[in-house]
Amino acid sequence: MFRMIHLSLPSLSRPPQAQVRLASLLQRLRTDHGCSITQVNRIFQNHVALSSSRKLRGGFRTFSTSEDFSAKKCVPCNAKDLRPMTEETANELISRVPEWNLVNESGVLKLNRSWKVKSFLKGLELFRLVAEVAESEGHHPDLHLVGWNNVTIEIWTHAVGGLTENDFILAAKINGLPLQDLLRRKAKS
Numbered sequence: 001m002f003r004m005i006h007l008s009l010p011s012l013s014r015p016p017q018a019q020v021r022l023a024s025l026l027q028r029l030r031t032d033h034g035c036s037i038t039q040v041n042r043i044f045q046n047h048v049a050l051s052s053s054r055k056l057r058g059g060f061r062t063f064s065t066s067e068d069f070s071a072k073k074c075v076p077c078n079a080k081d082l083r084p085m086t087e088e089t090a091n092e093l094i095s096r097v098p099e100w101n102l103v104n105e106s107g108v109l110k111l112n113r114s115w116k117v118k119s120f121l122k123g124l125e126l127f128r129l130v131a132e133v134a135e136s137e138g139h140h141p142d143l144h145l146v147g148w149n150n151v152t153i154e155i156w157t158h159a160v161g162g163l164t165e166n167d168f169i170l171a172a173k174i175n176g177l178p179l180q181d182l183l184r185r186k187a188k189s
């Protein structure tokens with residue numbers, strides 16, 4: 001059973017004091033919330049990001065710092081406590097999905113990446129491979145194929161109007177697809 005722990009988390013942007021406060025906070029997780037040592041260690045090892053939602057007032061979602069996003073599974077987007085992440089958190093995570101860009105489209109944060117494919121049909125084949133991953137994750141990208149060979153994929157969580165960890169998981173899984181044969185060779189510089 002997933003239990004949301006509402007804690008006023010110290011800002012991690014000022015490491016020295018925050019680390020001390022964080023250590024005592026983690027002690028409180030054990031004493032006040034009955035977390036086991038294993039649970040506390042898992043929270044400590046993970047990057048803890050403040051939820052951007054006022055309603056959660058210091059609630060938090062953890063983003064694994066070590067685990068590769070492609071090894072994770074998306075969660076249903078209709079989960080009640082799902083909130084868009086802050087731009088600060090997105091900027092911390094973007095380096096974990098190489099070749100993807102973080103864009104802010106009229107206030108909505110999205111991930112996007114473009115490819116040049118060999119042909120229109122290869123573009124549709126790329127869409128099919130991506131669609132298989134999306135369907136298995138229950139999380140879907142916006143697909144664009146323009147000028148016959150220019151593919152752009154945008155990923156964001158429509159249910160919350162911004163980015164969640166699901167988007168980074170889907171981007172990482174798309175990075176793992178065998179797309180090489182569909183793509184035009186980069187012109188020799």
Ligand SMILES: C[C@H](O)[C@H](O)[C@H]1CNC2=NC(N)=NC(=O)C2=N1
Nearest residue numbers: 076077138139140156157158159
């Ligand atoms: C219940 C299920 O999670 C929703 O219908 C999913 C389907 N795929 C989705 N994909 C994306 N990108 N955003 C969503 O909000 C979303 N919602």
